[in-house]
Amino acid sequence: MDVLFRNVRELVERAEKENKQISEIMIEQEILMSERSRDEIMQQMSRNLTVMEEAVEKGLKGVRSVTGLTGGDAPLLQKYIQSGKSLSGDLLLDAVSKAVATNEVNAAMGTICATPTAGSAGVVPGTLFAVKNKLKPTKEQMIRYLFTAGAFGFVVANNASISGAAGGCQAEVGSAAAMAAASIVEMAGGTPSQCSHAFAISLKNMLGLVCDPVAGLVEVPCVKRNAMGAANAMVAADMALAGITSRIPTDEVIGAMFRIGQTMPVALKETAQGGLAATPTGRALEAKIFGGAVLHRD
Amino acid sequence: MKFTSVFDIIGPVMIGPSSSHTAGAARIGRVARDLFGRQPKWAKIYLYGSFAETYKGHGTDVAIIGGLLDYDTYDERIKTAFKEAADAGLTFEFITETDHTDHPNTARIVIGDDQMEMSMVGISIGGGAIEITELNGFPLRLSGGMPAILVVHDDRAGCIANVANCLAKHNINIGHMEVSRKERGNVALMVIEVDQNIDYSILGEIELLPNITKVTRIKS
Numbered sequence: 001m002d003v004l005f006r007n008v009r010e011l012v013e014r015a016e017k018e019n020k021q022i023s024e025i026m027i028e029q030e031i032l033m034s035e036r037s038r039d040e041i042m043q044q045m046s047r048n049l050t051v052m053e054e055a056v057e058k059g060l061k062g063v064r065s066v067t068g069l070t071g072g073d074a075p076l077l078q079k080y081i082q083s084g085k086s087l088s089g090d091l092l093l094d095a096v097s098k099a100v101a102t103n104e105v106n107a108a109m110g111t112i113c114a115t116p117t118a119g120s121a122g123v124v125p126g127t128l129f130a131v132k133n134k135l136k137p138t139k140e141q142m143i144r145y146l147f148t149a150g151a152f153g154f155v156v157a158n159n160a161s162i163s164g165a166a167g168g169c170q171a172e173v174g175s176a177a178a179m180a181a182a183s184i185v186e187m188a189g190g191t192p193s194q195c196s197h198a199f200a201i202s203l204k205n206m207l208g209l210v211c212d213p214v215a216g217l218v219e220v221p222c223v224k225r226n227a228m229g230a231a232n233a234m235v236a237a238d239m240a241l242a243g244i245t246s247r248i249p250t251d252e253v254i255g256a257m258f259r260i261g262q263t264m265p266v267a268l269k270e271t272a273q274g275g276l277a278a279t280p281t282g283r284a285l286e287a288k289i290f291g292g293a294v295l296h297r298d
Numbered sequence: 299m300k301f302t303s304v305f306d307i308i309g310p311v312m313i314g315p316s317s318s319h320t321a322g323a324a325r326i327g328r329v330a331r332d333l334f335g336r337q338p339k340w341a342k343i344y345l346y347g348s349f350a351e352t353y354k355g356h357g358t359d360v361a362i363i364g365g366l367l368d369y370d371t372y373d374e375r376i377k378t379a380f381k382e383a384a385d386a387g388l389t390f391e392f393i394t395e396t397d398h399t400d401h402p403n404t405a406r407i408v409i410g411d412d413q414m415e416m417s418m419v420g421i422s423i424g425g426g427a428i429e430i431t432e433l434n435g436f437p438l439r440l441s442g443g444m445p446a447i448l449v450v451h452d453d454r455a456g457c458i459a460n461v462a463n464c465l466a467k468h469n470i471n472i473g474h475m476e477v478s479r480k481e482r483g484n485v486a487l488m489v490i491e492v493d494q495n496i497d498y499s500i501l502g503e504i505e506l507l508p509n510i511t512k513v514t515r516i517k518s
Binding site: 003026029030033034041044045047048051065066067105106107108109110111112113114115116117118119121124146147149150151153154157158162163165166179215216217218219271272289290 | 299300301302303304305306307308309310311312313314315316317318320321348351352354355356357372374376377402424425426
């Protein structure tokens with residue numbers, strides 16, 4: 001099958017040679033591979049954008065999960081921002097709160113768009129709806145934000161992994177953060193090369209992150225990992241826009257993430273056997289939720 | 299390439315909390331409903347591995363029932379699927395199994411009504427993607443992502459050619475095809491992945507061919 005890019009190097013080279021944005025290359029590749037029209041593809045992404053916006057709004061009002069483990073942190077953060085006391089900056093915290101909002105809605109069985117998975121669905125929309133207030137993008141630019149994220153995620157999914165069970169949380173929230181960092185840079189007017197550096201800087205700081213959800217549920221620590229994923233994405237984007245480059249090429253960072261995932265113990269890959277899931281409190285919560293009758297595979 | 303579309307990365311739109319345990323579970327239920335051809339009256343759902351351990355917290359149970367009611371991954375009614383099932387006259391039972399399976403997220407769905415019964419095994423392989431690995435005792439490998447038709451037929455010469463000819467007549471391209479049988483000369487199953495959704499009229503046409511017992515389809 002003909003593809004326009006197989007790795008980030010090819011993606012950036014093609015974009016810069018043709019003087020196009022990363023998002024445009026992704027759209028062109030989707031047209032090529034799906035044999036659907038540009039209109040159809042843009043409309044489908046527009047619907048995904050609407051789902052993301054509704055999830056953020058719902059989460060900011062406050063939701064609670066079935067187990068009661070998560071919910072209500074997004075409005076807490078918004079209230080704190082409004083108090084004017086925030087130390088890390090209103091825009092950054094806005095992104096964090098909107099990432100949290102999305103994942104709280106996810107945990108409460110609300111409707112979300114997986115980006116790239118349900119457990120990591122907060123980072124991309126969280127950052128998008130925060131930087132939107134500063135950059136004032138058009139609707140099309142917001143849709144393009146998702147294509148840029150998708151382009152990098154596409155490379156990761158095919159060359160490494162976006163599954164916590166296969167690669168740990170670095171493959172889920174790590175990928176999501178790096179995807180978001182690249183998208184922020186494009187929306188802020190950065191070059192394709194700067195998008196790539198933002199992606200690499202972000203992912204490098206997520207390497208090794210394990211997937212250790214308490215009771216195996218997409219709640220603790222997933223919601224807070226999305227919060228920090230959003231913060232990581234914002235800072236990585238700012239670093240790249242400032243002209244800082246990654247010494248290790250992006251594709252090699254993705255390769256490192258893949259190999260780390262392969263050598264990561266199974267107990268730390270979405271099995272609820274290690275890490276935070278195996279702490280005394282993690283186990284106690286698990287017993288409470290499942291009535292003590294919990295089976296553990298070894 | 300495992301992933302071919304940007305919407306594999308930005309998507310699916312789904313009811314949370316887990317792409318594998320919720321969206322994938324709903325898709326397994328929906329494929330079962332699709333293969334059954336109508337809404338079943340009863341369902342017995344056997345859960346294995348991680349599905350058995352965490353199904354309550356992930357809403358795997360309501361998602362599968364939602365799928366059996368023909369809901370897509372983003373249908374809000376998944377959350378109230380138990381009540382919707384009662385209203386629709388579908389009774390169900392969940393059974394957790396301790397047997398080891400090849401894949402951690404495995405469900406066996408046995409469904410039926412007054413006229414027939416069907417057994418299917420589905421696995422959720424991540425990001426909402428699924429595979430069907432068994433139908434009525436026949437091993438198979440089928441992704442829910444492609445439209446497909448499944449043909450139960452007598453294990454006789456010419457069956458496969460007849461079905462292929464019928465599809466060719468309607469200009470339907472076969473992407474992938476597998477035939478399996480339990481024993482020689484007995485019942486066999488053809489699994490044909492095609493490029494577009496197949497109309498019921500074509501299924502009827504295939505069903506009228508000699509030695510064909512039953513034809514079902516999966517929409518994409």
